[in-house]
Amino acid sequence: MSSSHREDSPCSAVSTLQVLSGKWKWLILYHLFEHPSLRFSELMRRIPGITQRVLTKQLRELEEEGIVERTVYPEVPPRVEYAITPYGQSLRPILDLMHAWGLEHLRRKAERAHQES
């Protein structure tokens, strides 16, 4: 996953973004923070627009980084549940801050748009 050119940036925040790079990863985390555990199909339903292929891929990458845990229940039909690992929990403060900032930013833009009308 992009361990290609060894940029070795002095800014470690960049490596965080690297790990979480992927159009839907933070949204996936958001839902897993809201619900301790979700099935594959539940994630699909909660994330309109994502496809099976992409959801699978991003979950696998999050799992690879130790952020998400995948549990397979050997039943028929198969059931697979995803949950945030304790390590993944450490991302919560970041997501919360971004959530707050995003809200404020949207409010700010709405205000601007309103002013010039």
Next chain:
Amino acid sequence: MSSSHREDSPCSAVSTLQVLSGKWKWLILYHLFEHPSLRFSELMRRIPGITQRVLTKQLRELEEEGIVERTVYPEVPPRVEYAITPYGQSLRPILDLMHAWGLEHLRRKAERAHQES
């Protein structure tokens, strides 16, 4: 800038990432946090690998969002300085958290790699 499909995600963190989407934006912010003000060429030097075209584009987008301020000094040769706006300062806590998390993540990976050797 991607106001295309109106996903209206319930997660506002996503809109934050949207605003800051761009390969080098956080790194640009990082340097502007370290130095109250930097010239275009100074940013170029501090960000190895970026091109003029892309640096310009990302700076313009940050400016558009009110995060970065661009000041042109009408001299010859021209001098342009970039600085974080007060509003942009509100991103600092997020960047700091990501910085810390990134460091810890790298440490963690190094540890793992070391274990299995």
Next chain:
DNA sequence: CTGTATCCCCGTGGATACTG
């Protein structure tokens, strides 16, 4: 020095069909 203007590559993600 601080940019534009062109052209182009390639990786991420989307569409669709199929499977244990």
Next chain:
DNA sequence: CAGTATCCACGGGGATACAG
């Protein structure tokens, strides 16, 4: 239900040349 397997489209970003 929870995925793979293929194929493909698109746009963000890189290379290069040029300009005020």
